[in-house]
Amino acid sequence: MRYHKPLQGLYSGKDGIQRPKQSQRVIVSEFANLVAELEELLENIPGTQNLRLELGELRRLILEQRAPRFVLVGRRGSGKSSLVNAIFGQEVAEVGHTKSQTGRGRWWTYESELGNIEILDTRGLQEGSKPEGEDEESSPLESIVASIGERLPDAVLFLVKAKEVDAAIDADIDALLNIRRRLKEEHMPIVAVITHVDELEPKNVRLHEAEDEDPHDIEEKLKRVQEVQRHLDDKIREHAELKKDLVAVIGVSSYMSWKKDGTLRADERWRIEDLVFYLAKELPDEAQVTFARLSRMTRVQRTIAHRLTNVVSGLCGGIAATPLPVADIAPITSLQVSLVAGIAYVSGREMNVKTAAEFMAAMGLNVGIGYGLREVARALLKTLALGPGTAASAAIAAAATYGIGRAATAYFLDGKTIEEAKSEFEDAKEDGPKTT
Ligand SMILES: Nc1nc2c(ncn2[C@@H]2O[C@H](COP(=O)(O)OP(=O)(O)O)[C@@H](O)[C@H]2O)c(=O)[nH]1
Ligand SMILES: [Mg+2]
Known part of the structure; x- marks a missing residue:
């Protein structure tokens, strides 16, 4: 009789150790x-x-x-923690603090009772910020590359704020290129996520409640979303190395908010389900069930x-x-x-x-x-x-x-x-x- 690896991701305690019931x-x-x-x-x-x-x-x-593994590339405030929460539909990551919440260059496990996701946060690649308690021995890129060598990610999520797509995002694309180059021949799906699209003009028109809005306003806003998507798509495709791995460019809103007691205050997510759908298609079989669940x-x-x-x-x-x-x-x-x-x-x-x-x-x-x-x-x-x-x-x-x-x-x-x-x-x- 053959023996098998223990089942991953079925149930885990606070310490991340898997303990199926x-x-x-x-x-x-x-x-x-x-x-x-x-x-x-x-x-x-x-x-x-x-x-x-x-x-x-x-x-x-x-x-x-096993848990799906994603590399997140995006500046502070681009909405990385919010995106993780939006995928879970639950507050698993701390959002919007002035101090860096996540150390760079190492894998973090985000947990819910339904399953875990492993995230490698690369912030620091395109800014000079230094997360708390970080040792300064190695450069951000080196520590990220070491983590990728340790555990190969399933996909790279490249996050850019909707209003910054037009601006200078060359540093962000450089960060992505740096990682892509270090992966050499490995296939690595890249999904570009444009966050904060709810803030595009016309500003107060709610995409997540489109049925209550004037259809013309919605149409105008959707056109803006498409424009930024096309623009980012073009920018990424300027680089042959990125082009071959780019699977989707998708504008989303990840905004959710919880009260202090943990109850949901607002859920303004838009197109997160589509994003999850695209991502799921890129995952290996081993990570599919956990992610869907x-x-x-x-x-x-x-x-x-x-x-x-x-x-x-x-x-x-x-x-x-x-x-x-x-x-x-x-x-x-x-x-x-x-x-x-x-x-x-x-x-x-x-x-x-x-x-x-x-x-x-x-x-x-x-x-x-x-x-x-x-x-x-x-x-x-x-x-x-x-x-x-x-x-x-x-x-x-x-x-x-x-x-x-x-x-x-x-x-x-x-x-x-x-x-x-x-x-x-x-x-x-x-x-x-x-x-x-
Ligand atoms: N309106 C809006 N706000 C967002 C969105 N995503 C994140 N935020 C807000 O942007 C701020 C920074 O988000 P955070 O997830 O902490 O970014 P991180 O530094 O990349 O982890 C927070 O105040 C979030 O509530 C979005 O899609 N729409
Ligand atoms: Mg964060």
Whole structure:
């Protein structure tokens, strides 16, 4: 039996050490064993290359999860801390203090109960400021480069204030170039974020509440946003080294404010969801689930849920068509229970067999009363009555799994009722998985 890296990002204490809850640990280790057993079984069966690839994908998405890692390039006051808060939808970073809040050149973990993000703050590259408690031994660039060598980031976020895009941003672009050059041949997506676009003219027109504003005012403001986006895009593309890695230039408002007691006072975020969506596409599989979960953004979470559903239904169909030499495990139903648990997890719930089993019972599937993955899977196996090794059972297994995934998405992500999820299950089962 192979052993695996412990699951990252599932649950962490204040000290940043990962401590999954007991029930979560159980399903994760059972799921890890299932994947390993299937990999071992399939290794000796010819023609199962695709199944093994799909298992690898699931392994990366669920078992090898880790926090996404971003480098932030932007001056003090450009809105780096605010952007981190805006992505979480929660106050995880201190905003707007005159003293530097973040030391330069080292990785910081921002934590929420839903997951963590690791940030390398490069401020200091384009200004002479010196954060508190900073040792003055190494230059800012050297310490940043050392941190990047230690842990490769997933993407670079280049932040510029909307009103400064026209002004002298050459120093900012130099900072970006400096980092880009040190990365040599590594691929490094760059997402340019124009912050404070709410402050563009006409000033008091609220983009985040556009439906209450005069459409002409909104149109005028959106035109300004597009202008600054185009301008920054042109500026970055002047440099061939940056051009090849630039994936998006996007204007946003990150403004949120909290009262002293922690309650939300204002949420004036605009296009942060689009930004999160672009960023998610650039992340490796290992960081996708954590990012979607902690963002609390349904659109991003739905994308992951669909992907999990497609992978798992493909796997279930393939497994049903493959006569496995060992009948001891109930891989198809175990995968189905894991799929539901995974979608519930992406939605922000704890990952456990109980939640998944309760949901499946509500769908009218007999899952018995056990709370172990295998117990539930065996009970479910009787209900679904899947005979192994035929094309017909393969189609049924894939369609049933697809229906389960769609129903779980409707219930956990779209806020549908159990009844609505149940009819989604019946409909999706009929239509079968999409062949995309
Ligand atoms: N109106 C508006 N204010 C913002 C936005 N982003 C940040 N701010 C404000 O700009 C100031 C500096 O932001 P901060 O996140 O601390 O910048 P940092 O120094 O780069 O970390 C704070 O007062 C924030 O509330 C934005 O998109 N719109
Ligand atoms: Mg800050």
